[in-house]
């Protein structure tokens with residue numbers, strides 16, 4: 001193992017040893033240079049605390065840059081998605097495109113002079129009981145600090161379900177994290193498995209390219225309009241929750257949704273018994289905010305199918321006995337955290353890689369361990385965590 005030295009000195013030394021480098025980090029180590037890692041680094045800086053951000057990819061916000069489709073737009077208004085200390089540019093629309101969001105992330109990192117170390121995939125992180133420090137190992141280095149901040153995201157890895165027969169399918173099978181545009185599926189019959197926001201939006205995109213999407217809906221789902229009376233549904237819900245109990249707010253949202261969208265059950269999109277916000281709070285399941293897919297379902301351009309029984313060489317068989325032929329399959333089956341694969345000897349996380357302590361207290365563990373962006377509350381949750389973590393570490397930093 002190489003010698004320990006300060007991170008700045010180590011950064012200046014560009015040459016790489018074959019043996020692993022050991023870097024003693026001034027301030028916390030942040031794993032992940034997505035919005036959560038960047039927001040926390042910026043807030044720490046405001047408290048005078050330096051940090052080192054480690055990122056497995058070659059750029060910041062890699063989920064947004066490499067693993068999202070072209071037509072993606074934020075589905076919450078921009079003021080609910082901005083990071084602490086620096087908001088979106090004023091000239092951005094209410095719902096910025098993914099390219100605008102990436103440009104905001106880049107200006108954010110450059111404004112706070114955040115320079116992550118790229119190509120550093122954290123393989124293990126473990127607390128050293130003897131020295132009282134975190135040892136974080138990547139493929140070529142070991143980083144050591146009193147503080148470790150987990151910012152690898154709720155969506156770190158795609159969920160690839162093991163559906164019977166899927167290996168025998170003759171055409172391409174793609175997860176939405178690799179889907180870019182419907183142009184690759186022009187005029188094709190496509191089976192889209194999953195009906196979350198990704199599944200719905202991919203189906204809509206496919207329609208624009210004259211493809212025929214068959215969307216698998218195996219369960220109940222809440223579909224809400226993105227806006228009600230010209231205001232964002234999410235914003236309305238947030239405002240109502242300040243005054244009314246959750247169950248009443250859910251009832252009001254469903255009343256207006258049913259009034260404006262009609263009964264979605266008739267389209268094969270059965271609503272869960274629990275209301276949309278309560279369900280989100282209890283299970284983390286996000287309601288779909290409709291940006292046009294529902295109209296395509298009503299017009300028959302997107303076909304809703306029941307759960308898949310098995311995939312065949314040419315298509316799929318469904319639970320209700322139907323059988324269809326398709327040219328391609330898109331898995332819109334969601335994402336998962338990867339924390340259990342690299343964070344060792346720590347029982348703060350569930351086996352699914354989410355903090356056991358629920359929001360709003362899941363940001364702080366023990367022994368200098370913190371988590372940001374695991375609130376199931378999107379970028380709003382990230383901002384809240386980042387501010388609290390920075391204040392907490394800032395306090396400790398001042399006493400050292």
Ligand SMILES: Cc1cc2nc3c(=O)[nH]c(=O)nc-3n(C[C@H](O)[C@H](O)[C@H](O)COP(=O)(O)OP(=O)(O)OC[C@H]3O[C@@H](n4cnc5c(N)ncnc54)[C@H](O)[C@@H]3O)c2cc1C
Pocket residue numbers: 031032033034035036037054055056057060061062063064068069072073074075076081120121122123151152153154155156198335338342372373374377378379380382
């Ligand atoms: C298609 C899509 C659209 C979305 N739209 C919205 C939206 O409109 N509004 C909203 O609030 N939320 C949205 N979300 C949720 C979104 O994930 C978060 O808002 C945001 O990206 C979370 O930021 P994060 O930094 O916590 O995680 P991420 O953006 O996932 O960043 C985590 C970073 O950690 C890195 N990493 C992971 N593992 C390691 C490792 N072992 N070592 C080193 N680095 C690692 C990753 O490469 C990544 O760069 C969307 C998600 C998806 C998938």
Ligand SMILES: NC(=O)c1ccc[n+]([C@@H]2O[C@H](COP(=O)([O-])OP(=O)(O)OC[C@H]3O[C@@H](n4cnc5c(N)ncnc54)[C@H](OP(=O)(O)O)[C@@H]3O)[C@@H](O)[C@H]2O)c1
Pocket residue numbers: 072073074075076155161162163176193194195196197198199201216218219220286307308332333334335
């Ligand atoms: N415009 C936007 O801002 C935007 C766009 C896309 C995504 N997002 C966000 O990104 C996050 C991820 O969304 P997502 O849609 O990718 O994932 P998701 O919300 O987790 O939805 C996954 C879907 O796949 C289904 N599924 C999983 N395994 C299946 C299987 N074996 N067979 C059939 N169906 C299966 C799930 O059904 P069950 O419910 O039955 O498990 C669910 O419908 C969410 O927070 C979402 O809000 C935002």
